[in-house]
Amino acid sequence: MTADRFSFEIHATDGKARTGTIHMQRGEIRTPAFMPVGTAATVKAMKPESVRATGADIILGNTYHLMLRPGAERVARLGGLHKFMNWHRPILTDSGGYQVMSLSDLRKLTEHGVEFRSHIDGSKHMLTPERSMEIQRLLGSDIVMAFDECPRADQPREEIAKSMEMSMRWAKRSRDAFDSGGEHASRAALFGIQQGALDEGLRAESAGKLTEIGFDGYAIGGLAVGEGQEAMFATLDFAPGQLPQDRPRYLMGVGKPDDLVGAVMRGVDMFDCxxxxxxxxxxxxxxxxxxxxxxxxxxxxxxxxxxxxxxxxxxxxxxxxxxxxxxxxxxxxxxxxxxxxxxxxxxxxxxxxxxxxxxxxxxxxxxxxxxxxxx
Known part of the structure; x- marks a missing residue:
């Protein structure tokens, strides 16, 4: 990592809790950080300058929704997502995987990727690790998320393991596709996503595979999907510690204020909800x-x-x-x-x-x- 592209500095720790700063070309992100969700290039009911005035350092954009409307290629022609929505600080884009996986009746999952029908007009689309990286590059994302599958926590362990292993293969394909992204790869960061539901062994295996591939930051995926706070906290008692200590840890899709406090206590640095x-x-x-x-x-x-x-x-x-x-x-x-x-x-x-x-x-x-x- 180079300082002008992406770096993470930890200023203080208290137990497992950490505070620090992520340095990027479009600005610094103070951690622990909460990222308001701007699904369709807008934090609903707020102007971007009003979002910034609240103290937000970074917002989240949604790959799935933006690829369908107005389209990633159109956003690129219009100067990228930052210019399009008048937000000139960092933007993290999710990979689209979670939204696609939620379309259980409208999708077909294979090793190659996910074929799905748009919830807007029924048109057919294919999302793969390579296409997800391309879309996030076209949007001009600062923090790009690897493409993964998010299994339900109540599935049998062997199915969760199979899903996690495929997500790790997709993580490697995401890494390769991101690295071939030219100028965008020289200024953006790529985060991998740990999977394994509530299983400590599967999460440890996932963390090991992600660390071997190498990412700028690491997300804890597959939580806040109906398992309840007690089970989520029990998983967070071990999951953050399985990830590299010198990189940001991002808990995806969380949550209520008391969820944030409990997760920070367990070593999480970034949130969105x-x-x-x-x-x-x-x-x-x-x-x-x-x-x-x-x-x-x-x-x-x-x-x-x-x-x-x-x-x-x-x-x-x-x-x-x-x-x-x-x-x-x-x-x-x-x-x-x-x-x-x-x-x-x-x-x-x-x-x-x-x-x-x-x-x-x-x-x-x-x-x-x-x-x-x-x-």
Whole structure:
């Protein structure tokens, strides 16, 4: 790794928790980091400059959705994803594998890749490790994810093992295709994805194969897919430690605020989840004292801010009563203000965890957070 392309610096540790900085050409990413999800080149209900104002250093784009609409080749002709959506800091793109695997009735899986039909118009497409790398190159992604399969945790062990082994072969094909990507490969980073469901032995085998191939960072895949927090945390008790200590560890698709705190305690550095934006659009706000359902009639005349500890513009300007009215009336402004608060709250939570780790008081922070959040 070269410093001007990608490097990861760990500043402090407290137990298994770490705080550091990822250095990339388009900017630094402070870890632990939460990446707002911009599925279709937008964090829903927010302008890119508003997302940045919350403290977000990086956002996530979705390969599957962007390849179908507006199309990766079109985005490339228009100058790349950063210019297209007016976000000039790092972007991580997922490989499309998870979305394709969720189309169980619309896909055909082989060693070569996955043939599937679009959920939009039924058109037929083929996604392979090589095509996934090409799409992410066309988009201009800064952090590219290897193409993998995400098996269900309740499958028999032999099926999970078979899936993991194929994902590792796909990881090698992803590495080879990424490395042949010319100029893009000279400035972007590639992350591998550990699989193995809840099985410690399979995850160790996956980590070993990924490390042998060599990646800039490593994701923990196959969690937050219905197994529950207890099982997820039990897996995170060993999975991050199986991955290289000097590279970022990214837990994909997680999660609720208490999930983030528990995962950071277990050594995770990066997260993404649609929850803060989706919840905001549906009238739920996350606060230091737990989630609030603004549809509830008890907020109809509540003149307090959503969260007195929050420094976001929504909390500084608008009352719970007004937000309740907007949500109940189905006004677009309600979705915008609630989403802005939730994304800002997540960023404030990450900043608080970074400070606690740096000051060697993370265990006390986590205990106080759980006490206040669950009340």
């Amino acid at each position: 649609v929850l803060p934006s989706r919840s905001g659009r549906n009238g739920q706000a996350f606060t230091w004292h737990g989630p609030l359902n603004l549809r509830n009639a008890r907020f109809a005349e509540d003149q307090e801010p959503l969260d007195s500890r929050c420094t976001c513009p929504t909390c500084a300007t608008y009352s719970r009563a007004y937000l309740h009215h907007l949500v109940k009336a189905g006004e677009i402004l309600g979705a915008m203000l609630m989403t802005e608060h939730n994304i800002a709250f997540y960023q404030q939570l990450m900043a608080a965890m970074r400070d606690a780790i740096a000051e060697q008081r993370f265990a006390a922070f986590a205990a106080a957070f759980r006490r206040d959040y669950f009340g």
